[in-house]
Amino acid sequence: MAEASRTVEQVLDSTLESVDQAERVALDLARESGFGEEDLDRIGMSVRECVVNAVVHGNRYNANKKVQLSILRTPRQFTVRIADQGEGFDPAALPDPVAGDNLLRQSGRGIFLMKTFMDDVQVRRLQPAGTEVILTKNLVSKR
Amino acid sequence: MSVKLTTRQVGDVTVIDVAGRITLGEGSSTLRDALRDLVKNNHKDILLNLKDVSYIDSSGIGELVSAYTSITNQGGHLKLLGLTHRVKDLLQITKLYTVFDIHEDEAHAVRSFA
Numbered sequence: 001m002a003e004a005s006r007t008v009e010q011v012l013d014s015t016l017e018s019v020d021q022a023e024r025v026a027l028d029l030a031r032e033s034g035f036g037e038e039d040l041d042r043i044g045m046s047v048r049e050c051v052v053n054a055v056v057h058g059n060r061y062n063a064n065k066k067v068q069l070s071i072l073r074t075p076r077q078f079t080v081r082i083a084d085q086g087e088g089f090d091p092a093a094l095p096d097p098v099a100g101d102n103l104l105r106q107s108g109r110g111i112f113l114m115k116t117f118m119d120d121v122q123v124r125r126l127q128p129a130g131t132e133v134i135l136t137k138n139l140v141s142k143r
Numbered sequence: 144m145s146v147k148l149t150t151r152q153v154g155d156v157t158v159i160d161v162a163g164r165i166t167l168g169e170g171s172s173t174l175r176d177a178l179r180d181l182v183k184n185n186h187k188d189i190l191l192n193l194k195d196v197s198y199i200d201s202s203g204i205g206e207l208v209s210a211y212t213s214i215t216n217q218g219g220h221l222k223l224l225g226l227t228h229r230v231k232d233l234l235q236i237t238k239l240y241t242v243f244d245i246h247e248d249e250a251h252a253v254r255s256f257a
Contacts (some may be wrong), residue, residue: 016168049201052167059204078176098238104212109237113201116236 005074006032012051012067014059014084022051022069026080032072033139042117043078043137050082050109050133058084058131078141083132091123144171146196148177156253157186158224162195165203174203178210178221187219188256192249194225204237211243220244224252 008025025133026047030040038095051067057063072079095102097109115121120136146163159177164170181189190193191207193199207223213222226234234240246252 019167045200048166052200052202056167061219084206101236103242104208107201109201113233113236 005072007073008069008071010069012068012069014055014061014063016052018055019048019051021131022067022082023048024073024129026068029071029073030078030137033078035078035137035139039137043080043135046114046117046121046135047082048081050080050135051112053066053110053133054082054084054086054131057089058086060086074137074139078137078139080135083126083130085130087129088125088131090140123140146173148173150177150181153190153249153253154191156188156256157181158192158249158253160192160195161176163196165196165206166198166200167202171202175207175210178214182214182217182219186235187214187217189214189221190224190246190249190252190256191221191235192224193230194226194227194228196227199233201231204233204239207243208239220256222246222252222255224249 006029008029010025012022023044027040027044030043035043036110046054053065055061059067068083070081091111094111095108097105097112104110114134114135118135122134124132126132146161146165149160151158151160152232161174163243165174178189211221224246226245231240234243246255
């Protein structure tokens, strides 16, 4: 039986390999938590999108900058924190990707997908630099 | 496995069978390069068979949208065939399901270019 609470923390390089690694670690823990296949798909994709943002838009593949991954599983929630060391951005300024004029834009769907797939998404600027995203999926309804 | 593309000609329609993952990096760029080459060589009616695509991320969706816009602007047509449940779900969530011309049956899809 899985432990009631568990935390995993990793420091990742600013590479696309880190995206696969973060997804793998998150899915292993989410699977232990008892999520079904559809939720696992959605958690996996949210973590991928978030780490892609951190590596590509945040740290801009800078080898001197790292991505922090922290995953906390409690009996009630599955929480993933991803932080980069980039310049930060204003999430309120992001265009709505499903608004008519934006539908055919090539990019800009990552945070929208995270918000669709997770129960809560918090985006916060870090000082002196960086962005922290906290993705939460509730476990309560699964039991 | 990243992505594997197989291109074949059915009448005037170029069918690309896509297998694997269309994600940021090799998957997206392979698809982008293949579609650009086809358009450059005057293949304007393109059917993208996605039935063996196991995974697509927002970058992959972006490539589909970009290719659709580019091909349409050059007087061509890009249509999609055989969406898996996962890809269909993503296109519906992103409201792109009604933007693309999507088919379940290849023969029907090919005829729709006429």
